[in-house]
Amino acid sequence: MLIEFRKWLYGRLALNYMTAGKSEKAEIWYKRLKSLEPESLAVLHNLGVICISLKKFDEAEKYLLREIELYGDSDIRYRILGDLYYNSGRRENAGKAYGKSLTLLQNGIGDKSTERFLRRRIKQCKEISHYTKAMDGARYYEEGMALYSKGDYVKAFELYQKAVECDNASYIALNAAGTVLMNSIKDYENARTFFLKALELADIPLIQGNLALAEYKIKEKGGE
Secondary structure, eight states, X not given: OHHHHHHXXXXXXHHHHHHTTOHHHHHHHHHHHHHHXXXXXXXXXXXXXHHHHTTOHHHXXXXXXXXXXXXXXXXXXXXXXXXXXXXXXXXXXXXXXXXXXXXXXXXXXXXXXXXXXXXXXXXXXHOHHHHHHXXXXXXXXXXXXXXXXXXXXXXXXXXXXHHHHHOTTOHXXXXXXXXXXIIIIOOHHHHHHHHHHHHTTOOOHHHHHHHHXXXXXXXHTTOO
């Protein structure tokens, strides 16, 4: 009974911290949960994702490969593995993982936004020059995040724009740019444009919610 309660508690805390973007704390609690459930799908998957965000790439690879070994191939697993290789500088490995993800996706129900994202990533991974440019975009995004945290919203937005120009698959940068426009600059029309472009690459609740809020703000001020 006590063990089950600990599993529930560790899992709840881990997920809450992960959802809040507090990767270091989420990692601590997922590792505690892993000591109780070493082969849990959720634990292996989420630790892989968290370790990527913390740039612990070797550790992330172990979790993700173990997940695939235990639970089989899936488009999302190979997409995350592609993200790992992509962000750690292993361009050719990233291209192969994204290609595997795309094949699995097309064999299933399919998702147009994810397919579009994967095709752009695969193209970037084929040429060193394209990949290098996309990596510049990742750097601009991180610099923009740092400025945003300091309250320098205009410069943050400019860097997010540069990130998007360098990396046409970065829905994260598109969403970040839209968020600055909506929340800080109050340019709801252009914010909507960024959110729509982000949705073309990732049709996820976060971006859906931002788009809905931008459209509400536009209607509130009498726009269309």
